[in-house]
Amino acid sequence: MELAKVTSKGQITIPIAIRNALGIREGDKILFMEEGDRVILTNASTNALLKAQEAFQGVAEELGIKNEQDIIKLVKEIRAERGEQYKCE
Incomplete structure (x- = not known):
């Protein structure tokens, strides 16, 4: 589990362990998805590739x-x- 502090501008720094796990690099776009009372954070590029793979499956x-x-x-x-x-x- 990682912790980040929100700045007065609503910004956070994504902890390095999370960036590494998601393959997030400088300039990448991050996708925030709401699921009930949770927010899922993912690398937008990776998410797009997974959706494309699902669409082409079979x-x-x-x-x-x-x-x-x-x-x-x-x-x-x-x-x-x-x-x-x-x-x-």
Whole structure:
């Protein structure tokens, strides 16, 4: 458990142990989420990545992507389609 003091401007210093645990560095944005009578503090970038992972969960399986070669093949197919699209316009 860590403790921080609130300044007259409502600012706090996040203890180093918490910054390290959350991967917070200078310039990072912090997300405050209310859950009942608690506030959850998290690294906004990490939270965004987790949400993106959740949104894409299962998509690779649906597309039949099993390895890096499958991704490369898909990218080439999409580029070929886009190339054809631009030629028609």
